[in-house]
Amino acid sequence: xxxxxxxxxxxxxxxxxxxxxxxxxxxxxxxxxxxxxxxxxxxxxxxxxxxxxxxxxxxxxxxxxxxxxxxxxxxxxxxxxxxxxxxxxxxxxxxxxxxxxxxxxxxxxxxxxxxxxxxxxxxxxxxxxxxxxxxxxxxxxxxxxxxxxxxxxxxxxxxxxxxxxxxxxxxxxxxxxxxxxxxxxxxxxxxxxxxxxxxxxxxxxxxxxxxxxxxxxxxxxxxxxxxxxxxxxxxxxxxxxxxxxxxxxxxxxxxxxxxxxxxxxxxxxxxxxxxxxxxxxxxxxxxxxxxxxxxxxxxxxxxxxxxxxxxxxxxxxxxxxxxxxxxxxxxxxxxxxxxxxxxxxxxxxxxxxxxxxxxxxxxxxxxxxxxxxxxxxxxxxxxxxxxxxxxxxxxxxxxxxxxxxxxxxxxxxxxxxxxxxxxxxxxxxxxxxxxxxx
Ligand SMILES: Nc1nc2c(c(=O)[nH]1)N[C@H]1C(S)=C(S)[C@@H](COP(=O)(O)O)O[C@H]1N2
Ligand SMILES: [Mo]
Numbered sequence: 001x002x003x004x005x006x007x008x009x010x011x012x013x014x015x016x017x018x019x020x021x022x023x024x025x026x027x028x029x030x031x032x033x034x035x036x037x038x039x040x041x042x043x044x045x046x047x048x049x050x051x052x053x054x055x056x057x058x059x060x061x062x063x064x065x066x067x068x069x070x071x072x073x074x075x076x077x078x079x080x081x082x083x084x085x086x087x088x089x090x091x092x093x094x095x096x097x098x099x100x101x102x103x104x105x106x107x108x109x110x111x112x113x114x115x116x117x118x119x120x121x122x123x124x125x126x127x128x129x130x131x132x133x134x135x136x137x138x139x140x141x142x143x144x145x146x147x148x149x150x151x152x153x154x155x156x157x158x159x160x161x162x163x164x165x166x167x168x169x170x171x172x173x174x175x176x177x178x179x180x181x182x183x184x185x186x187x188x189x190x191x192x193x194x195x196x197x198x199x200x201x202x203x204x205x206x207x208x209x210x211x212x213x214x215x216x217x218x219x220x221x222x223x224x225x226x227x228x229x230x231x232x233x234x235x236x237x238x239x240x241x242x243x244x245x246x247x248x249x250x251x252x253x254x255x256x257x258x259x260x261x262x263x264x265x266x267x268x269x270x271x272x273x274x275x276x277x278x279x280x281x282x283x284x285x286x287x288x289x290x291x292x293x294x295x296x297x298x299x300x301x302x303x304x305x306x307x308x309x310x311x312x313x314x315x316x317x318x319x320x321x322x323x324x325x326x327x328x329x330x331x332x333x334x335x336x337x338x339x340x341x342x343x344x345x346x347x348x349x350x351x352x353x354x355x356x357x358x359x360x361x362x363x364x365x366x367x368x369x370x371x372x373x374x375x376x377x378x379x380x381x382x383x384x385x386x387x388x389x390x391x392x393x394x395x396x397x398x399x400x401x402x403x404x405x406x407x408x409x410x411x412x413x414x415x416x417x418x419x420x421x422x423x424x425x426x427x428x429x430x431x432x433x434x435x436x437x438x
Contacts, residue, residue, distance in 0.1 A: 024297040026304075027222055028238040034304050082125025084266045085116060093193070097122045101193040107332040107348060111378055111387065112164070112260050113196035120267045121169050121194060123240050124228040127287055131263075131271035135289075136255075138208065142218030142246075142293035150208065152271050155255060158203040158211075163254055163277065165383045166352055168325050169194035170280035170307055174424035176431055181417060185424030192330040192431060195352070197385050200275045202256035205249050209293065214246075217295040221249040223274050226289035232301075242282055242302035243294075248323075252277050255288070277383035278354040280322045280425075282307055309421040319421075325354025326428040327414050329361060329404035338436040339394045347392050349374070351406035352385035360407045363390040367401040367432075374404070394437040402433040 026034050079087060080094045092099040101119045109117065120126075131152040139147035172194035177185045188194075209221065224241035231237065244253065254275040257264060264270040269286030276283035282302050292298070308318030329351040339345055351361045357380035362371040377387035394400065407413040418429040 024299045025294070027243070027292065027294075027298045027300055028224075028241065029236070029301060033235050034299065034301065080120070080122075082122055083120050084126050084128075085120075091117050092119075093191075095188050095190065097124065098188055098194075100190055101196060102334065103191075103193050103330045103332050103349075104334040104337070106350070111384070112198055115198070115259055115262070115265050115268065118196035118198065118259075118268060119169070119194050121188075121281060122227070122267070123230045126267045127227045128266060129226060129271060129287060134271050136208070136272065137290040138212035138293060139290065140218075140222075140293040141295040142215055142220075144213040144215045148212035150211075152257070155203050155208070155272065156257060158207050160201055161204055161254055162199055162201045163252070163275065163383075164197065164199050164381065165275055165277040166195055166197040166325075166385055167275070167281050167284050168196075168352070168354075170282060170322055170325070170425045171423070172281075173328060173427035173431065176427055176429065177418065177420060177424045180429065180432060181420065183420045185420075185422060187424050191335070192328065194281070195328075195385075197352075198259045199261065200254055200256040201258035201261075202254040202272070202275070205253040205255050205274070206251070208255060209249060209291075212293070214250075214293055215295070218246050218293050219296065220244070220292075220294045220298040221246060222292040222294065222298050222300065223285040223288045224290050224292070225285050226287040230301075235301075237301040240282075240285060240302070241300050242285065242307070243298040243300060244276065244283060248276065248279070278324050280307060280325055280354075283323075306423070307425065309425060310423065311421040313419055314421065322425060325352075326426045327351075327353040327355065327358075327406055327408055327412055328428060328431075329406045329414065330431070331402055331404060331433050333402070333433060333435065336434060336436065338438045339392075341394050341397050341437050343394065345392045345394065346389050347402065348387065348389045349404050350385045350387050351404065353406065353408035353410075353412070354383075355412060356409035357382050357384075358386045358406050359409045359411075361386070361388045362405045362407075363388075364403040364405075365390075365392045365394075365400065368403050368430075371403075371405070380409075397437050400435050400437055402435055403430050404433075405430045 080099050087099050091105040099120045134152050136150040171187050172190050173192050175189040177183045220243040222241055222243045224239050229239050256275045257272050273286040274284050303321035307322045310318045331349040351358045361374040363374045364371045374388035374390040380386050405414045414430045418427045
């Protein structure tokens with residue numbers, strides 16, 4: 001009989017049940033440590049502050065201290081410890097080891113986010129890896145034979161695929177749980193800019209797995225980064241890694257070596273990273289060095305204590321591991337932007353959904369009383385965003401609230417309130433963008 005891997009939807013529930021009964025194997029971390037991590041997850045710590053030094057990540061995952069270079073942040077040139085590219089303050093807001101893209105800085109960019117404006121989410125520091133020295137090892141009980149190795153040139157010799165896809169952190173927009181809903185969440189206080197869209201080129205993960213001899217008994221595929229090990233609240237989590245079900249791994253996942261037509265920059269995974277279209281950012285492992293193919297279900301911190309939903313609406317062990325991203329919209333405006341009264345404006349922004357292509361976007365310029373359709377500027381595609389615009393004639397001087405609300409082709413519309421979870425993942429509510437008419 002042919003092995004049929006579980007569908008994407010079945011996968012969630014299946015892994016959760018296996019994890020709860022102890023049937024999934026914890027890869028690279030002691031099972032008791034994992035249980036401590038899960039137990040700690042529902043506790044809400046404070047939102048990591050705007051310029052918090054290197055401790056700002058979900059569940060307080062701090063970088064391993066000895067390896068973090070001490071880059072002092074000068075007031076004029078903000079820097080994040082361990083990010084290589086320049087982070088001009090018009091473009092980025094530094095948050096710990098991470099850099100958020102300011103949405104206003106996307107206003108004159110195209111569909112694709114230039115690499116020098118693309119947000120960076122680093123658990124530790126960007127490693128410098130020479131493509132000539134790099135090897136990808138594929139190994140594990142789900143292969144029919146021994147481990148296989150690929151060089152950079154061998155990967156580039158495989159049939160290339162190109163794919164436009166966003167990478168978005170699961171915690172993107174987390175800060176609005178606090179500022180709009182008055183709810184406590186832990187993790188990096190992103191506004192809406194922990195997302196970027198690029199054109200990725202690389203080899204199909206499916207081709208690599210087949211060449212490596214993936215067996216019919218394989219169930220999980222665990223890519224792991226070559227960056228430093230992560231230590232969170234005294235628990236050694238090991239290197240960044242998160243299992244993917246075989247069904248997704250063999251579907252549309254890319255081992256990318258190019259971003260917008262150029263070799264991957266160091267901060268975005270040079271020489272090779274995973275692109276897992278529509279899924280939470282953490283699935284897109286950067287600086288991938290090895291991939292375990294397993295005949296048994298795997299768990300790692302990134303699909304147990306982290307990247308599940310904990311809180312009043314969820315079971316004590318958390319929801320199933322997160323897979324697809326949710327639905328969001330953002331104006332390409334600075335917070336508190338001001339507009340002259342009586343002068344016509346073209347408001348611009350972007351909307352995206354991990355569930356399906358965006359169908360419509362509506363805009364309100366009066367705090368949500370009246371809504372009208374925005375003009376879509378791009379052909380909506382799955383795994384990408386659409387640019388949109390709407391005219392506005394600002395009236396009397398004073399504060400004003402702009403809202404944008406997307407509906408995707410599954411029929412889902414951004415709600416007024418996002419359902420709370422302790423780590424502030426998957427915020428999907430309409431964001432209130434305050435501006436001033438002057
Ligand atoms: N090896 C490795 N891969 C990683 C991470 C990391 O810290 N190390 N961060 C993940 C997270 S949480 C996100 S949101 C995305 C961010 O990708 P970017 O920095 O290219 O924008 O990379 C993911 N892949
Ligand atoms: Mo993320």
